[in-house]
Amino acid sequence: MTSESFDRSRPTLRIDAQFDRVDRIYAPGAPLTARYWIAGIGQEQVRSIERSIDWYTEGKGEEDLGVHFFERIPPPSPADAVVEGTVTTTLPASPLSYEGVIVKVRWCLRVRVFFTSGRDFVSEHVFAVGDLPPARPAAPATRIAPPVPVIRGAST
Amino acid sequence: MTVQWIGRHARNPFATRFIRPGMIPPLDAEGRPVSVAALAARVPRGGFMALVGPHGSGKSNLLTALAAHLAHDAVVLQSRVRGARDVPGLLARIARLPVGAIACIDGWERLGTLGRVAVRGVAWCRGCDLVVTAHRPCGPVLARCTTTPSLLARLVALLGPDEAVIGHDDVAAAYDRHAGNVREALLELYDLFEQRIRGSAAAVRT
Numbered sequence: 001m002t003s004e005s006f007d008r009s010r011p012t013l014r015i016d017a018q019f020d021r022v023d024r025i026y027a028p029g030a031p032l033t034a035r036y037w038i039a040g041i042g043q044e045q046v047r048s049i050e051r052s053i054d055w056y057t058e059g060k061g062e063e064d065l066g067v068h069f070f071e072r073i074p075p076p077s078p079a080d081a082v083v084e085g086t087v088t089t090t091l092p093a094s095p096l097s098y099e100g101v102i103v104k105v106r107w108c109l110r111v112r113v114f115f116t117s118g119r120d121f122v123s124e125h126v127f128a129v130g131d132l133p134p135a136r137p138a139a140p141a142t143r144i145a146p147p148v149p150v151i152r153g154a155s156t
Numbered sequence: 157m158t159v160q161w162i163g164r165h166a167r168n169p170f171a172t173r174f175i176r177p178g179m180i181p182p183l184d185a186e187g188r189p190v191s192v193a194a195l196a197a198r199v200p201r202g203g204f205m206a207l208v209g210p211h212g213s214g215k216s217n218l219l220t221a222l223a224a225h226l227a228h229d230a231v232v233l234q235s236r237v238r239g240a241r242d243v244p245g246l247l248a249r250i251a252r253l254p255v256g257a258i259a260c261i262d263g264w265e266r267l268g269t270l271g272r273v274a275v276r277g278v279a280w281c282r283g284c285d286l287v288v289t290a291h292r293p294c295g296p297v298l299a300r301c302t303t304t305p306s307l308l309a310r311l312v313a314l315l316g317p318d319e320a321v322i323g324h325d326d327v328a329a330a331y332d333r334h335a336g337n338v339r340e341a342l343l344e345l346y347d348l349f350e351q352r353i354r355g356s357a358a359a360v361r362t
Contacts, residue, residue, distance in 0.1 A: 058171045060346055099165045101350050106162070126162045134165060136354065 012040040015111050015123035024127035028093045034109045034125070038083040041113070046075040050112040051087050055095055055129075059103035068092060085111075096130030166353045169315040170346035175339075177262075178220040180314060185302040187310030190218065192225045195299060199226065199258065204276065204286045206264065208293050209301030212337030215289035216262050218301060222287065223260040230258050237263035243271035247278050255283040264288035303336045311338065312345065321352050 020033040032053070050072050056065035069089040076083040087109060098105040108124040115121075161167065173179070182190040195218075199205060207215045207222075216236070223234040231254055235246055246267075250259050259279055261267075267275060272294075279286050287298065308331045312322065322345055330341040330348075 056173075058168075058173050060172060060343055063172055063176075101347075101354070104165075104171075134354070 012042060013113070013121050014039045015113075015121075015125075017109055017111070017123075017125040019109075019125075019127055021127075025131055026091055026127060026129050028096065028130055029091060031088070031090050032127075033086060033088045034127075035084065035086050036109065036111050036123075036125070038085075038111065038113060039081070041076075041080075041083065045078070045116040046083075047114045047116045048075055049073050049083070049085070050110075050114070051085060052110045052112075053087065053089055053091075053107070054110050055097075055105060055107045057103050057105055059100070061103070066095075091129055094129075096132050097128040098132050099134035101135050166349075168346055168349050168353075169317045170342050170349055174315060175342050177216040178224070180217060180311060182214060182218040182221045183307055183310055185304050185307055187304075187307045190221075190299075192218075192221045195222055196225045198298060199285060199287060201256070202280075202283060202285060204279075204288075204295045205298035206294055206296065207287070207289045207299050207301060208291070208297050209289075210291060210336070212334070212339035212341070213301035213303050214307075214338065215301050218299065219260050219262050219287065219289050223258075226258050226260070226287075230256060232258045232260060234260045235262065237261060237266045239266055240268040240271050243267055243274060246271075247274055250275065250278045250282060250284060253282055253284050257282070258285040258287060261286065261288045264290040264294060265292075303331075303338050305331045308338050308341055311342070315342075317345075317349060322349055 015036055015038050017034055017036040026032055036051070038049070050070070052067055052071070053069040054065055054067050057063050068091070069087065071087070073085065091107075095105050097107055106126055107129050108126045111123050111125075113121045182192060184190050199222075207218055209215050220234070223232050226232050233249055233253055235242075235249065237246065246261070253259065259275075261275070264272065276286065288294070305328055309324065309327050312327050326345065326348060327341075330344045331338075334340040334344065
């Protein structure tokens with residue numbers, strides 16, 4: 001699975017994550033442990049780091065999200081070249097990850113680094129809760145022949 | 157460019173998450189970047205200005221970028237109006253703004269006549285600027301938003317779908333079908349992307 005980072009101005013900052021399940025597919029209610037590494041912070045001072053386990057919807061319409069686990073941790077020592085952390089939680093029974101056509105439900109580990117300058121850097125690492133099959137494309141509509149009218153009393 | 161995959165699933169680059177206001181830098185009708193700083197410099201103190209354009213022409217996106225820029229130097233309230241029922245809440249929020257703040261209101265016409273009068277009155281009393289989006293001129297115009305096929309083509313290039321999945325002809329056809337409404341065209345491309353990616357995945361499975 002891929003991760004996403006949002007801050008084009010800080011290309012050297014990198015956050016990697018590793019989950020205790022290689023396929024990143026978890027059963028509802030299962031325990032999850034994820035480790036992450038933040039590298040390339042450089043000289044800029046970190047104000048705080050937030051880590052969370054979230055779900056969100058993605059699709060054509062309004063978006064929704066939920067936070068299952070959230071923690072704000074103090075800034076690392078400026079001497080640390082790589083900041084490392086671990087998130088451990090028990091996943092809830094729902095919502096299950098779903099790959100629909102109009103809407104998708106995704107779970108992710110989100111790590112957000114706040115700098116004293118006011119800027120921030122977010123990285124998302126997607127995993128799945130449950131193993132629902134993706135929605136299939138709709139089959140082309142089939143035309144149903146209209147019923148043949150029966151005329152009572154008609155003679156042949 | 158290639159399709160971005162999340163595990164077994166392709167990421168649809170036209171999802172709301174990637175096209176909502178603030179996610180794409182504002183572009184002019186030809187697809188060139190707009191100087192938000194130059195636009196912000198034209199916002200008068202204690203005044204009223206409008207970003208004018210038809211549906212899906214990028215007004216909300218431009219307003220979001222403008223509000224973010226203005227927030228460097230002033231207190232900015234950004235509000236999206238859905239209907240006249242939002243008027244009381246909006247008035248209360250403007251009434252709490254400090255003097256010199258800027259209220260950026262998306263959907264000016266949805267406030268209704270009385271709502272617009274009330275909002276202008278309260279903003280004037282508070283000494284706040286108003287920057288709004290509207291479909292027709294309703295005062296001094298800060299910028300006119302228009303679209304062209306080149307603009308949609310540039311936006312699609314920024315979103316980065318694989319050209320083998322969404323081609324130039326698809327983009328041009330979507331623009332024509334929605335008569336220049338870029339938002340609706342992008343949503344149509346969302347559907348087309350899903351259809352083609354899932355169709356090809358089904359073909360691979362069989």
